[in-house]
Amino acid sequence: MGWYEAIKDGINAAQKADNIPLVNNLIEAQKQILDLINENNKLKIENSELKAKKNLTDKIERHKDAYITLKGDSQKLIYCSNCFDTNQRLIQAQTDEDGTYWCPSCKYRGYYDMEIYNRKYHEDIEPEYII
Numbered sequence: 001m002g003w004y005e006a007i008k009d010g011i012n013a014a015q016k017a018d019n020i021p022l023v024n025n026l027i028e029a030q031k032q033i034l035d036l037i038n039e040n041n042k043l044k045i046e047n048s049e050l051k052a053k054k055n056l057t058d059k060i061e062r063h064k065d066a067y068i069t070l071k072g073d074s075q076k077l078i079y080c081s082n083c084f085d086t087n088q089r090l091i092q093a094q095t096d097e098d099g100t101y102w103c104p105s106c107k108y109r110g111y112y113d114m115e116i117y118n119r120k121y122h123e124d125i126e127p128e129y130i131i
């Protein structure tokens with residue numbers, strides 16, 4: 001017999017005995033048990049989501065220039081750090097030759113190699129400073 005049937009039988013017996021305080025106590029206990037079951041189910045879902053997030057976090061590598069790669073990926077494909085940090089989604093980024101990447105999902109543009117970027121865009125103006 002489960003808890004629900006046990007309490008239901010108790011309520012029936014208390015009603016037959018005309019014990020109203022006991023009926024009320026058993027109904028209150030039944031409500032509290034249902035609340036605990038609902039809370040437990042909510043926590044199970046939350047725990048499952050946190051485990052999935054941790055599992056994913058364990059598989060990524062963060063980089064100084066705010067992009068993500070996967071541990072053990074020999075291609076070192078670049079994923080959007082914005083999408084990962086906001087939605088825990090791994091969205092492969094499109095890299096450009098200027099050291100930046102672009103995310104097709106959130107449209108974020110970040111750096112994957114600041115040195116390449118600086119060389120490309122700052123060398124052009126350096127001679128002016130040298131003179």
Ligand SMILES: [Zn+2]
Pocket residue numbers: 080081082083084091103104105106107108
């Ligand atoms: Zn993104």
